[in-house]
Amino acid sequence: MNLIIWLVVGGLIGWVASMIMRTDAQQGMFLNVVVGIIGSMLGGWFVAPLLGAGTVNQNDFSIRGLAASLIGAVILLAIVNLVRRGRVR
Numbered sequence: 127m128n129l130i131i132w133l134v135v136g137g138l139i140g141w142v143a144s145m146i147m148r149t150d151a152q153q154g155m156f157l158n159v160v161v162g163i164i165g166s167m168l169g170g171w172f173v174a175p176l177l178g179a180g181t182v183n184q185n186d187f188s189i190r191g192l193a194a195s196l197i198g199a200v201i202l203l204a205i206v207n208l209v210r211r212g213r214v215r
Contacts, residue, residue, distance in 0.1 A: 128185070136162030139192070143199035147207065161199050169198020 137155060140162030144150040153161070179190030 132163060133159055135187075135192075135195075136160075136166065138162065139165060139195050139199050143196060143203055146200055147203040149203060149207065161202055162195070165199025165202040166195040167198070168202055169194040169196070171198075172201075173197045 137159040140153075140158030140160065141150070143161060143165060144153050144158060174191070174194040177190045177194050179188055179194050
């Protein structure tokens with residue numbers, strides 16, 4: 127059951143992050159899920175300790191946990207855009 131929750135919530139977080147970073151037209155559903163899950167891991171390592179929360183990958187579905195996962199996904203997309211285009215957006 128955790129795998130299904132990871133895929134659904136990861137897809138939603140990846141989609142919202144791609145809307146924030148304006149890369150939604152370049153990504154499909156699969157990449158949104160990947161960005162959401164990997165972004166949640168990044169958020170868990172770097173952002174969650176600052177917010178005092180866990181992430182979706184750690185079964186924390188609080189507002190702070192979802193925010194940490196979303197910030198991690200946005201950071202991931204910013205890094206990918208920086209490497210791919212030479213600029214953040």
